[in-house]
Amino acid sequence: xxxxxARPTARYAARAVAMLxxxxxxxxxxxxxxxxxxxxxxxxxGPELLSKMHITAFLTHFGDFNAWxxxxxxxxxxxxxxxxxxxxxxxxxxxxxxxxTFAEIIDFPTExxxxxxxxxxxxxxxxxxxxxxxxxLPAGAKLLAMLxxxxxxxxxxxxxxxxxxxxNASPExxxxxxxxxxxxxxxxxxxxxxxxxxxxxxxxRPFELATLRLQNMAGILQxxxxxxxxxxxxxxxxxxxxxxxxxxxxxxxxxxxxILVYTPVNEMLxxxxxxxxxxxxxxxxxxxxxxxxxxxxxx
Numbered sequence: 390x391x392x393x394x395a396r397p398t399a400r401y402a403a404r405a406v407a408m409l410x411x412x413x414x415x416x417x418x419x420x421x422x423x424x425x426x427x428x429x430x431x432x433x434x435g436p437e438l439l440s441k442m443h444i445t446a447f448l449t450h451f452g453d454f455n456a457w458x459x460x461x462x463x464x465x466x467x468x469x470x471x472x473x474x475x476x477x478x479x480x481x482x483x484x485x486x487x488x489x490t491f492a493e494i495i496d497f498p499t500e501x502x503x504x505x506x507x508x509x510x511x512x513x514x515x516x517x518x519x520x521x522x523x524x525x526l527p528a529g530a531k532l533l534a535m536l537x538x539x540x541x542x543x544x545x546x547x548x549x550x551x552x553x554x555x556x557n558a559s560p561e562x563x564x565x566x567x568x569x570x571x572x573x574x575x576x577x578x579x580x581x582x583x584x585x586x587x588x589x590x591x592x593x594r595p596f597e598l599a600t601l602r603l604q605n606m607a608g609i610l611q612x613x614x615x616x617x618x619x620x621x622x623x624x625x626x627x628x629x630x631x632x633x634x635x636x637x638x639x640x641x642x643x644x645x646x647x648i649l650v651y652t653p654v655n656e657m658l659x660x661x662x663x664x665x666x667x668x669x670x671x672x673x674x675x676x677x678x679x680x681x682x683x684x685x686x687x688x
Contacts, residue, residue, distance in 0.1 A: 415429075420504045455648065521534060
């Protein structure tokens with residue numbers, strides 16, 4: 390039966406929780422952006438937050454494109470997350486001060502946001518350290534390598550998507566973010582969806598996403614000193630996402646693969662909806678858990 394078939398995946402999820410969450414994060418201290426108070430990281434991740442579905446999003450650093458785009462997408466589905474009864478915690482790399490700057494620029498609630506100055510959570514969870522980790526090269530050189538696709542699969546395609554568009558992708562979050570940026574005075578400050586009618590009418594049209602990235606870049610460069618991590622090596626540290634159900638069982642995990650290749654929000658929502666459909670007594674195995682080779686031990 391469907392109920393019997395679900396039981397092995399529940400055991401899988403329970404094992405993954407034990408391996409991924411509690412031990413690695415137990416001794417890590419991060420800081421609440423709202424007031425700078427220290428918090429034990431393990432208390433902000435699923436197993437200790439029973440009774441509700443919980444998303445913990447581990448951003449790259451506060452001045453990174455991945456962090457901006459991921460949070461912009463999460464903001465766009467906030468009502469959907471609320472309808473599912475899901476809580477959201479976001480942990481970014483950088484100081485509490487950088488987190489406050491990020492929250493103010495992007496209009497994200499500080500009470501949901503935490504700062505990890507050393508990227509300790511990301512390292513403990515095995516998220517990618519970026520390109521060429523075994524080579525003693527400047528972080529800037531490694532960043533350029535990632536932009537070319539080195540240890541950053543999918544980056545070139547993601548960049549091209551910004552210019553070429555994607556008929557199967559929704560532009561809604563892009564325009565919500567563009568409008569928010571315009572209200573904050575980031576260039577371009579006067580643009581409407583009709584401006585792209587000449588290049589397409591379906592899905593995410595050519596140059597729509599590229600325009601948002603231009604606007605995000607303006608915000609990042611204008612505030613770089615306030616947003617950047619103290620350690621340049623953290624500029625290439627990647628993030629990821631953990632989602633736990635109401636029993637504290639892992640139902641979705643994603644490890645960023647590189648620049649512009651971060652958690653696919655629609656895929657995450659699908660895994661959450663599948664868990665809800667199974668019901669509170671069983672948990673479905675996620676349809677897709679994206680893991681780097683270093684994560685294979687958890688399979």
